Amino acid sequence: MSRFDHRRYPTFAPVPMTSRRWPDRQIRRAPNWCSVDLRDGNQALIEPMTAAQKLRMWELLVKLGFKEIEVGFPSASGHDFAFVRNLIENKRIPADVTIQVLTQAREELIARTFESLEGVPRAIVHVYNSTSTVQREQVFGLDREGIKAIAENGARLVKDYAGRYPNTDWTFEYSPESFTGTELDYAVEVCDAVTSVWQPTPEKKCIINLPATVEMSTPNVYADQIEWFCDHVARRDSIVLSLHTHNDRGCAVAAAELGVMAGADRIEGTLMGNGERTGNMDIITMAMNLYSQGVDPELNLAGMDEIIETVKACTQLPVHPRHPYAGELVFTAFSGSHQDAIKKCLARREGDETRPWEVAYLPIDPADIGRSYQEVIRINSQSGKGGVAYVMHADHGYDMPRWLQIDFSATVQAYAEDTEGEVGSEAIYSLFQETYLPDSPRWRLNDYQLRRAGGVDNLELTIQDGSQSRQLSGTGNGVVAAFVDALERFVGKSIVLVEYSEHALSQSADAEAVCYIQLNIEGDRSCGVGRSHDIVQASLLAILGALSRSPALADTSSAAA
Numbered sequence: 001m002s003r004f005d006h007r008r009y010p011t012f013a014p015v016p017m018t019s020r021r022w023p024d025r026q027i028r029r030a031p032n033w034c035s036v037d038l039r040d041g042n043q044a045l046i047e048p049m050t051a052a053q054k055l056r057m058w059e060l061l062v063k064l065g066f067k068e069i070e071v072g073f074p075s076a077s078g079h080d081f082a083f084v085r086n087l088i089e090n091k092r093i094p095a096d097v098t099i100q101v102l103t104q105a106r107e108e109l110i111a112r113t114f115e116s117l118e119g120v121p122r123a124i125v126h127v128y129n130s131t132s133t134v135q136r137e138q139v140f141g142l143d144r145e146g147i148k149a150i151a152e153n154g155a156r157l158v159k160d161y162a163g164r165y166p167n168t169d170w171t172f173e174y175s176p177e178s179f180t181g182t183e184l185d186y187a188v189e190v191c192d193a194v195t196s197v198w199q200p201t202p203e204k205k206c207i208i209n210l211p212a213t214v215e216m217s218t219p220n221v222y223a224d225q226i227e228w229f230c231d232h233v234a235r236r237d238s239i240v241l242s243l244h245t246h247n248d249r250g251c252a253v254a255a256a257e258l259g260v261m262a263g264a265d266r267i268e269g270t271l272m273g274n275g276e277r278t279g280n281m282d283i284i285t286m287a288m289n290l291y292s293q294g295v296d297p298e299l300n301l302a303g304m305d306e307i308i309e310t311v312k313a314c315t316q317l318p319v320h321p322r323h324p325y326a327g328e329l330v331f332t333a334f335s336g337s338h339q340d341a342i343k344k345c346l347a348r349r350e351g352d353e354t355r356p357w358e359v360a361y362l363p364i365d366p367a368d369i370g371r372s373y374q375e376v377i378r379i380n381s382q383s384g385k386g387g388v389a390y391v392m393h394a395d396h397g398y399d400m401p402r403w404l405q406i407d408f409s410a411t412v413q414a415y416a417e418d419t420e421g422e423v424g425s426e427a428i429y430s431l432f433q434e435t436y437l438p439d440s441p442r443w444r445l446n447d448y449q450l451r452r453a454g455g456v457d458n459l460e461l462t463i464q465d466g467s468q469s470r471q472l473s474g475t476g477n478g479v480v481a482a483f484v485d486a487l488e489r490f491v492g493k494s495i496v497l498v499e500y501s502e503h504a505l506s507q508s509a510d511a512e513a514v515c516y517i518q519l520n521i522e523g524d525r526s527c528g529v530g531r532s533h534d535i536v537q538a539s540l541l542a543i544l545g546a547l548s549r550s551p552a553l554a555d556t557s558s559a560a561a
């Protein structure tokens, strides 16, 4: 019999609220951020960070602008204790940064915690105990009063020990761990008991942190819990209301965001969401979500590659290529219609980059976080002409007209299907060269002479046809017309010049011109590209190139000549 049976799981009860206010609010400023990478993040690693890795992570967090950093659980391990001592004794804590440490509500652990902090100018001591029904009944075997007594005792001990270190500016933090599984009235009762011990004031607040230790419901229910709590807790004006969400249902960021709308002031989380099980709330995502809405995230996340490199090196965990904002593929479009839209939007921004960012499929400008446009558009068999044209322009300077884009993208598409993989920028360029500028074209222009007489241009030229050099001549109004006339006589077919376009090659140091031509040779269209320092020569080469590629002449062993 299958164990896969949803009836084993009770439904989470909604919060009975009739008039919730948070859905109408917007986040217009960043919350106070607190990184818990060095504690909650570290405690969840397969191999906890070494001292060197911790220091590297600490330095990154300071550089990013975190003002509150939970640096460990110093009573739990000698490593954590030593790390806190290292920060303090080596004066590594900048004047505007406050370290935070976690402890259970047990005297021997609290005593050791304060020992670790001796000499620190400022610190947050974070004490917790679990309050949910499951933990009360099954882990602690205590009733509501018994669990509240643990919290009150912890609060008293923290206050007493702080009094023994009067040279430090202490802030106290309390978490009713497993808050999301705790009856709301009871969570308020326990937190009120804690603040009744601490007696915070609006000038000297304490922090009450409401963790989704396990994410148990939809983010709107969490927001209801936060709003309800804020409405009922005592001394609200003396409390910094903090959130600490986990990602069990994949909504830790959403829960934190809605929680801020519901009244929270502060957010605890980690970089890239490292942490217990599915992880903590990802501060990078939440901060960048604010940034993408025009709100200063108050963290400097411009060097995303450095952040990723450090997080990977310290946690020894990979970063998913589709991780919001940070992953390798998050600004990349492979599919044709996305590429086309991105290319058009980016082209419209050219010359007016101060305009608000409105680019299809790109929520932010990748350049803001150190990403280049080169990686925005990548080509595989799902790509279309827009993407190929973007790569040819951005990487190689060829601004192909639309009709040539259509012609060339068929070649790239066929290649992508054959190779069953991504087609890199250099491979696209090689395909372009082989297709339109081959080393051994069917016919090669040797030389030409133009003479104008009686308002008519007379062109004499020689072309190389395999091992033979052929003399051709033509007349017309202008060199192009005379050249087409010469070629018509040569191949014995009528040739119509359908499209013509040219530009200076921006990536060429010595000002080469490139010319694109489309010919119609007895109903068959054929494109050609010519490249030369001389624009006339570039046009002639493009025409000859189109002629060489013409399917209408495919089985002409040589010209009609």
Ligand SMILES: CC(=O)SCCNC(=O)CCNC(=O)[C@H](O)C(C)(C)COP(=O)(O)OP(=O)(O)OC[C@H]1O[C@@H](n2cnc3c(N)ncnc32)[C@H](O)[C@@H]1OP(=O)(O)O
Residues within 6 Å of the ligand: 040, 043, 073, 075, 076, 077, 103, 104, 105, 106, 109, 128, 129, 130, 139, 140, 150, 177, 213
């Ligand atoms: C949700 C979170 O992330 S909370 C943070 C979790 N992080 C960690 O626990 C990492 C570090 N922890 C440790 O290394 C160890 O747990 C230590 C060193 C702190 C304590 O170790 P031990 O003394 O061996 O105790 P252990 O953790 O097994 O504790 C369980 C005991 O503490 C009690 N306890 C658990 N949490 C708390 C708390 N917050 N406050 C008071 N007592 C607590 C339990 O009821 C249990 O008591 P019992 O022994 O009477 O049954």
Ligand SMILES: CC(C)C(=O)C(=O)O
Residues within 6 Å of the ligand: 040, 102, 128, 175, 177, 178, 209, 211, 212, 213, 214, 244, 246
């Ligand atoms: C100690 C608390 C804040 C915690 O880490 C959690 O509940 O996840």
